[in-house]
Amino acid sequence: xxxxTYNINSIRSRIDSLLGWMDQHQPDILCLQxxxxxxxxxxxxxxxxxxxxxxxxxxxxYNGVAILSRNKPNAVIKGFDDGGPADEPRLLLxxxxxxxxxxxxxxxxxxxxxxMFAYKVAWFGRLRKFLDRHVKPSDPVxxxxxxxxxxxPIDVYNPEKRAKxxxxxxxxRDAFARCIDWGFTDLYRTSHPEGGEYTFxxxxxxxxxxxxxxxxxxxILATPSLAERARTSYIDLExxxxxxxxxxxxxxxxxxx
DNA sequence: ATGGCACGCATGGCGTGA
Numbered sequence: 001x002x003x004x005t006y007n008i009n010s011i012r013s014r015i016d017s018l019l020g021w022m023d024q025h026q027p028d029i030l031c032l033q034x035x036x037x038x039x040x041x042x043x044x045x046x047x048x049x050x051x052x053x054x055x056x057x058x059x060x061x062y063n064g065v066a067i068l069s070r071n072k073p074n075a076v077i078k079g080f081d082d083g084g085p086a087d088e089p090r091l092l093l094x095x096x097x098x099x100x101x102x103x104x105x106x107x108x109x110x111x112x113x114x115x116m117f118a119y120k121v122a123w124f125g126r127l128r129k130f131l132d133r134h135v136k137p138s139d140p141v142x143x144x145x146x147x148x149x150x151x152x153p154i155d156v157y158n159p160e161k162r163a164k165x166x167x168x169x170x171x172x173r174d175a176f177a178r179c180i181d182w183g184f185t186d187l188y189r190t191s192h193p194e195g196g197e198y199t200f201x202x203x204x205x206x207x208x209x210x211x212x213x214x215x216x217x218x219x220i221l222a223t224p225s226l227a228e229r230a231r232t233s234y235i236d237l238e239x240x241x242x243x244x245x246x247x248x249x250x251x252x253x254x255x256x257x
Numbered sequence: 258a259t260g261g262c263a264c265g266c267a268t269g270g271c272g273t274g275a
Contacts, residue, residue: 009264010264061266108273108274148275165275198270202261204263207264
C-alpha cells in the first residue's frame with residue numbers, strides 16, 4: 001500500500017503533472033493540500049478516468065484539501081465538527097476499512113505577532129480533540145499533510161535563524177508535538193535519520209534544491225499498528241526540479257498490505 | 258534589513274504563501 005502527500009499549490013495549474021506522477025508512481029492514496037479551487041470547479045473527471053475516487057473540500061483561491069484513492073472511502077468527514085469557529089477547508093478524514101487517513105493543511109500563521117499564528121497554535125489543539133473523537137491511538141491511523149512546522153533543527157536549513165519564524169517558533173513546535181504525542185510516529189524521519197532533504201523549497205531561493213535550502217514541513221505520521229507495517233518513506237525531489245512546480249514536493253510511505 | 262517567485266482573481270496590481 002502506497003500513501004503519498006503533496007501540497008500541489010493549485011490543482012488546476014498542475015493537473016497534467018499530477019496525472020503523470022500518479023501514472024508513474026501508482027499511489028493507493030494521495031492526499032493533496034492547497035488545491036485552491038472551489039468544489040464546483042474541482043477537476044475530478046480526469047482523476048476518475050485514471051481510476052481514483054476523490055473526496056475534496058475547497059474554496060476559491062486559497063486552501064483546499066483532497067484525498068484521491070483507489071478504493072472508495074467508507075466515510076468522509078470534512079472539517080472540525082467541534083462547534084468552534086468556522087475553519088477554512090483544511091481538514092479531511094477518510095476511512096478505508098480499518099485504516100483512517102487524516103489529511104490536513106495546517107494554517108501557516110503569517111507572522112508570530114499575527115492573530116493567525118495564535119489560530120495556528122490553537123488549530124493543533126482542535127486537531128488533537130478531533131482525533132480523540134474519531135479515532136484511537138490503537139487504530140491504524142495516518143495523519144498526513146502540510147503541517148507547516150519543522151519539528152526538529154534537522155528539519156530546516158539554518159535553524160539557528162528561524163526562532164521567530166511561524167514554522168519553527170517554539171510555540172508552533174510545541175503545539176505540533178502535542179499532536180504527535182497523541183500517538184504518532186514520523187515515518188520519513190524513521191527511514192532517514194540524517195537530514196539534508198526537505199519537502200518545501202521556496203520559489204524565491206534560486207537553486208534551493210541543489211543548495212539544500214528548504215523545510216521539512218510535510219509529514220506522514222502513523223499510529224503504532226500502522227507504523228509497524230511501514231516499509232519505507234521517501235521524498236521525491238524530482239517534481240520540484242521541473243520547470244513548472246509547486247514549491248512543495250511529494251512525500252511517500254509504503255506499507256505491507 | 259529587504260526581497261526574492263508563483264498562484265488566483267468579476268485580474269495589470271494585490272493578498273497570500275512560508
